[in-house]
Amino acid sequence: MCQHELVIPQKHFIFEYLFGLVTTTFYEFIWFVCKNFNGQIFTFPNYFNDKKVNSQGEMTSFLEIFQQRNSIADHYFDLIAKAQDRREIEYQSAIKIQCAFRRFVFRQKLAERNQKAIIIQRTYRMNRAKELMKCLKVQKACEARMLYFNQMATKIQKVWRQFVIRNNIQIPVRKEGDPPPPPKKFPKIRRVIKLKKKIADPAPATTRNALQRGMTANAEFNGFHFNHNFGNVFANQNNIIGQVRAADW
Incomplete structure (x- = not known):
């Protein structure tokens, strides 16, 4: 009033x-x-x-x-x-x-909260899908690895039993359905060993070709050592070159 x-x-x-x-x-x-x-x-x-x-x-x-x-x-x-x-x-x-x-304000706040909830749910589901995808990839890789190991173990057992029974070894031929061979492990170390054998040649170097061969092998070894960081695993190559030169003269 x-x-x-x-x-x-x-x-x-x-x-x-x-x-x-x-x-x-x-x-x-x-x-x-x-x-x-x-x-x-x-x-x-x-x-x-x-x-x-x-x-x-x-x-x-x-x-x-x-x-x-x-x-x-x-x-x-x-x-x-x-x-x-x-x-x-x-x-x-x-x-x-x-x-x-009040109804308008309530609906506006409700729509805003729903939008935020949708964003949170979308982010959570995307993260969950990524984690699930990673787990599936790891699981698939583990299954493929175990399958390969089982097949290789079966082949080894087959060869071993054949050797025990017949006293003979026959390596089975690879078929189309067999898994691919495993990748070569440690190719760099094999190359280092090859270069080491090439440098440490027991044949006497009596000509300049031998000296040139030793210097080339040394350069290849030093370049490989510099590029791949294997450390000082072998002997000093200067002594080898000196020995080659002394033998030549």
Whole structure:
């Protein structure tokens, strides 16, 4: 309720309404009696004639004032009822607007949370799929390795049993369905051993070709050693070259 509105107790309205109703009924009854039965049924003395006329005029003016008062009161009560109805409509409208706004805010927050949840779930599933793919690759490689080892073990057992029974070894020929042979292990070490044998040739070098051969092998060995970082595994090659030169001279 607004502060500038006049607060009138309900009891006051009820009392005024009842008082006005009783007063109006009483005066209407008096006016009805005076109008319909004056000079017809009752006979009044002449002494009261002038007073009767004056009372009728006063009663008429009072009734007009009372009717105007009632019309003003009715108009006032009508305004109050309309104001209450308008206030009720405004209150219901405010409630509906608040409900719609809160629903809009709730849906907006819910959509935002759903979007974030979708991003989190997508990231989690992608990471999980990557981990699963890695596990499947490792599992597939392990299965292929075990299959190859089993086939090789079967072949070894077959050759060994054949050797035990027949005292003879026959290497089986590779077929189309057999797995590929294993890759050569340590190719660099084999090359180092080959170069070492080439450098340490037991034949005496009596010509310059032997010296050239030793220097070429030494250069190849040093280059291979520099490129592949094998460390000082063999003897100093300068001594070998010196020995070759001394033998030549």
